[in-house]
Amino acid sequence: MKSSAHSAATFASPVGKFSESEILQAFVPLLEEHNRWAGAQPGNLVEMTVGPGDDCSVLSMPASQLVFTTDTQTEGQDFRRQWNSGDTTTGYDVGWKAATQNLADVVSMGAEPITLLVSLSTPPDIPLQWLKDFARGLTDSCRKNGAERCSISGGDLGASTEISVTVTAVGRCAGAPLLRSGAQVGDVVAIAGELGTAAAGFAVMEYSQGFSIDDLENRPGHILRAVQAQQRPQTPMRNALQAVGVAHAMMDISDGPVRDAQRIAQASKVSIHLETELFRADIAQLEPVADWLTARSQTQEFSLSTATRWVLSGGENHGMLACFPADTPLPKGFRAVGRCERTHPDSVFVDGKVPSDKGWDHFLAE
Numbered sequence: 001m002k003s004s005a006h007s008a009a010t011f012a013s014p015v016g017k018f019s020e021s022e023i024l025q026a027f028v029p030l031l032e033e034h035n036r037w038a039g040a041q042p043g044n045l046v047e048m049t050v051g052p053g054d055d056c057s058v059l060s061m062p063a064s065q066l067v068f069t070t071d072t073q074t075e076g077q078d079f080r081r082q083w084n085s086g087d088t089t090t091g092y093d094v095g096w097k098a099a100t101q102n103l104a105d106v107v108s109m110g111a112e113p114i115t116l117l118v119s120l121s122t123p124p125d126i127p128l129q130w131l132k133d134f135a136r137g138l139t140d141s142c143r144k145n146g147a148e149r150c151s152i153s154g155g156d157l158g159a160s161t162e163i164s165v166t167v168t169a170v171g172r173c174a175g176a177p178l179l180r181s182g183a184q185v186g187d188v189v190a191i192a193g194e195l196g197t198a199a200a201g202f203a204v205m206e207y208s209q210g211f212s213i214d215d216l217e218n219r220p221g222h223i224l225r226a227v228q229a230q231q232r233p234q235t236p237m238r239n240a241l242q243a244v245g246v247a248h249a250m251m252d253i254s255d256g257p258v259r260d261a262q263r264i265a266q267a268s269k270v271s272i273h274l275e276t277e278l279f280r281a282d283i284a285q286l287e288p289v290a291d292w293l294t295a296r297s298q299t300q301e302f303s304l305s306t307a308t309r310w311v312l313s314g315g316e317n318h319g320m321l322a323c324f325p326a327d328t329p330l331p332k333g334f335r336a337v338g339r340c341e342r343t344h345p346d347s348v349f350v351d352g353k354v355p356s357d358k359g360w361d362h363f364l365a366e
């Protein structure tokens with residue numbers, strides 16, 4: 001029989017020591033507190049009339065077009081609790097990233113995130129505190145990425161052999177939704193947000209080995225920033241929403257600029273021509289990370305060209321890729337990286353050539 005919360009069990013105890021309703025009692029109030037705060041944010045047009053606790057939540061709002069999306073993070077595929085470098089991914093990190101990647105999908109459609117649903121499966125040995133940290137990661141991602149009015153209206157909890165989180169997000173369009181299919185010949189292709197740092201952070205944690213806690217904290221600033229970008233990506237939500245009414249097409253960059261540009265090219269029937277020179281600042285920033293890894297990895301080769309690969313083909317930063325009419329100034333936060341042409345509809349070129357590294361693919365990944 002399970003011990004109850006009245007016994008010696010504490011937040012450090014594994015969730016396997018608690019009943020489902022005891023776990024929810026520790027977890028849901030953190031979300032409810034956030035929902036009250038989000039509901040009171042200026043300009044909120046959405047009222048949560050039924051929150052977590054019933055079979056569904058109920059939200060009411062003025063007539064609008066809604067967008068829906070969902071994304072899963074699975075231990076071993078999207079993160080490790082313990083990395084080869086000695087870094088750990090905490091409950092806070094998992095919550096942050098699961099929320100962020102869904103918020104990015106919503107804003108990339110030109111919509112304001114209004115609510116998230118969160119389904120979490122964990123092994124029973126995860127401490128209850130992990131779930132509380134997870135809840136805080138979710139709410140902080142909303143608050144700090146610019147989705148202050150986004151609530152967390154419910155979810156599901158289950159036991160499994162590894163941690164898996166599925167977040168479903170709902171957003172409300174202010175104007176017409178921004179699709180992948182709207183790019184036009186002559187458009188400027190532009191990016192907002194960081195590029196390549198999350199891929200660099202993944203490489204640091206996966207391929208450098210065996211640091212003690214002190215060594216981890218004393219790594220150079222550019223290494224720590226890359227690790228942070230992998231664990232807690234920042235999506236440029238405000239910049240994305242400023243592209244509404246200006247951009248012809250937009251998407252969030254989850255699998256790298258090359259693969260994601262390919263998706264816009266295909267949907268819009270244009271060719272997209274990217275120029276490495278226009279990514280120079282992003283690449284230069286990551287060359288010291290590649291250099292640092294060269295001396296530390298026995299299993300993987302790194303060189304300065306690795307930095308170019310991270311920038312062009314690395315995913316998980318959740319920046320925005322958008323196509324703008326050439327005669328309009330780019331909204332704040334966007335920088336030009338290429339253009340749309342009619343040469344080979346469906347294709348992406350980098351410096352005039354078909355790129356050899358196409359970007360991340362879950363099923364092709366080793």
Ligand SMILES: Nc1ncnc2c1ncn2[C@@H]1O[C@H](COP(=O)(O)OP(=O)(O)O)[C@@H](O)[C@H]1O
Nearest residue numbers: 068069070071072101104105251252253254255
């Ligand atoms: N199991 C599924 N059922 C229905 N549609 C799906 C499924 N998996 C993916 N899709 C759709 O395919 C498209 C691409 O999916 P994905 O690569 O996960 O999107 P993103 O990169 O924006 O997260 C999306 O429109 C998504 O809704």
Ligand SMILES: Cc1ncc(C[n+]2csc(CCOP(=O)(O)OP(=O)(O)O)c2C)c(N)n1
Nearest residue numbers: 071076077078079080202254255315316360
């Ligand atoms: C353990 C581990 N292996 C590999 C990766 C690299 N990785 C996982 S998902 C991904 C791309 C983003 O994929 P997904 O989260 O499915 O985003 P979507 O395309 O569905 O938006 C990358 C580069 C990682 N972060 N962690």
Ligand SMILES: [Mg+2]
Nearest residue numbers: 105251252254
């Ligand atoms: Mg997406």
